[in-house]
Amino acid sequence: MTDRTDAEARITAWLGERREAMIALLRELVDTDSGSHDKAGVDRAGAVLARFHEANGLAVEVMPDTRYGDAIRATLASESANDRRPVLLLGHRDTVFPQGEPQRRPFTIREDRAYGPGVADMKGGLVIEAFVAAAFAACGGLDAPLVMLTTSDEEIGSPFSRPLIEAAAREARCVFNAEPSRLPVGSEFGRDRRQSITSGRKGGVFMRAQFTGRPAHSGVNYEKGASAIVDLGHKIPRLQGLTDLDAGITVNVGLIGGGQTVNTIAPDAWCEIDLRYRTPTQRAQMIEAIRAIVETPAVAGTTAALTVKGEFVPLEQTPDSLVLYDIYREAAAGFGIAVTAEYTGGCADSGFTAAQGCPTLCSVGPVGGMAHTPDEFLELESLVPAAQTLALAVMRVAARVD
Numbered sequence: 001m002t003d004r005t006d007a008e009a010r011i012t013a014w015l016g017e018r019r020e021a022m023i024a025l026l027r028e029l030v031d032t033d034s035g036s037h038d039k040a041g042v043d044r045a046g047a048v049l050a051r052f053h054e055a056n057g058l059a060v061e062v063m064p065d066t067r068y069g070d071a072i073r074a075t076l077a078s079e080s081a082n083d084r085r086p087v088l089l090l091g092h093r094d095t096v097f098p099q100g101e102p103q104r105r106p107f108t109i110r111e112d113r114a115y116g117p118g119v120a121d122m123k124g125g126l127v128i129e130a131f132v133a134a135a136f137a138a139c140g141g142l143d144a145p146l147v148m149l150t151t152s153d154e155e156i157g158s159p160f161s162r163p164l165i166e167a168a169a170r171e172a173r174c175v176f177n178a179e180p181s182r183l184p185v186g187s188e189f190g191r192d193r194r195q196s197i198t199s200g201r202k203g204g205v206f207m208r209a210q211f212t213g214r215p216a217h218s219g220v221n222y223e224k225g226a227s228a229i230v231d232l233g234h235k236i237p238r239l240q241g242l243t244d245l246d247a248g249i250t251v252n253v254g255l256i257g258g259g260q261t262v263n264t265i266a267p268d269a270w271c272e273i274d275l276r277y278r279t280p281t282q283r284a285q286m287i288e289a290i291r292a293i294v295e296t297p298a299v300a301g302t303t304a305a306l307t308v309k310g311e312f313v314p315l316e317q318t319p320d321s322l323v324l325y326d327i328y329r330e331a332a333a334g335f336g337i338a339v340t341a342e343y344t345g346g347c348a349d350s351g352f353t354a355a356q357g358c359p360t361l362c363s364v365g366p367v368g369g370m371a372h373t374p375d376e377f378l379e380l381e382s383l384v385p386a387a388q389t390l391a392l393a394v395m396r397v398a399a400r401v402d
Helices: 002-016 019-030 039-055 119-139 162-171 228-240 280-295 319-333 350-355 380-399
Strands: 059-063 071-076 087-092 108-110 113-115 146-151 174-177 194-201 203-212 250-258 268-277 303-312 338-344 360-362 365-369 377-379
Touching: 002 119, 002 380, 019 039, 019 113, 019 119, 019 380, 039 059, 039 071, 039 119, 039 146, 071 119, 087 119, 087 162, 087 350, 087 380, 113 119, 119 146, 119 365, 119 377, 119 380, 146 162, 162 350, 174 319, 174 350, 174 380, 194 319, 194 350, 194 360, 203 228, 203 280, 228 250, 228 268, 228 280, 268 280, 280 303, 319 338, 319 360, 319 380, 350 360, 365 380, 377 380
Parallel strands: 087 146, 087 174, 174 360, 194 338
Antiparallel strands: 059 071, 071 146, 108 113, 113 377, 203 268, 203 303, 250 268, 365 377
8 A cells, every 4th residue: 555655746746847857748738730621730749749759758550541640549558457357538629710710819818718629529638648658657666557648530430540549448458538627516626626527428320412403594494493492591490409408408500501503402401400309219310210201202302311420328327437536526526626427418539439449538638618619718727637547547456366
């Protein structure tokens, strides 16, 4: 016990001295443009992390893709491992923002909050994971191999990364996903030392509906046309009307487009649809209902087809994930932080790892909020404690002999 206590003290002290270094890495990552569809930008952000890992003694493997950003896998071996299965630190470096967003509003600090695209979701989480891995490389003390897998396409459903995530989860003893933790309602981290992590997440399906009409001159041959835009317009309220908040189901038509010219009956149109649900049964029922609305013509002479672009599976609590939660909560209490857990409608890659039967804890990143908006922020005071809490949780899980 004394050896373990000494190792924990070394690790937390090492991390406690690196606040400014953490902020510097966070600044570099936030100011590196990395929207999901910008492969070059996402790869530049990956290179920032790869350089950091290599400088701190981790082995780095780049898993390439031609369309999306490459995945980065950093590994730290353990000579004293009691179990060859690694602890997996998971996170994504892509953001939802359009190209050029960091130039329009770069990383800034105001009143001990950091702002900038992706600062909380989830570049802050990547920073603490990277520093936790570096701390173990510098100080030792971990009874398991450690893997940090950084992916490139989570914000669009992980079309490239999902099989990599699932394969890593099947090999791991547990997963910590450093999506941002949250402030409980009415609290301030600096005043209350409280944070909320995730007890469960909804599943989500991202779909595209393509509508085909019959073009015609809108002044000369109006009656010969069949408008794909009008067909789509009739269907939007019906799609939104599938939402059932009491059942935990939401349907959102988030993007639309179509048409040829203002004086042409629209030959085509499209929309993208976001479905959130709680259970697999709901997923099947809702996909069927959405498809029926999309593919049944509301305007004679039109056709439509629905395709699934990407999806997340629900993150559900298990007895093993509750053990992880208790370990994490106890570690946080040592730094005066009260941790609670809440269910969220947001999706994450943690659902993929949990579905593989791997104990998973999500939202162990620094405290942040307003993700996906220009007001996104990260509580800088939570940066070091989040890293220290994660490090202790990893050590205590690794020390367990199942």
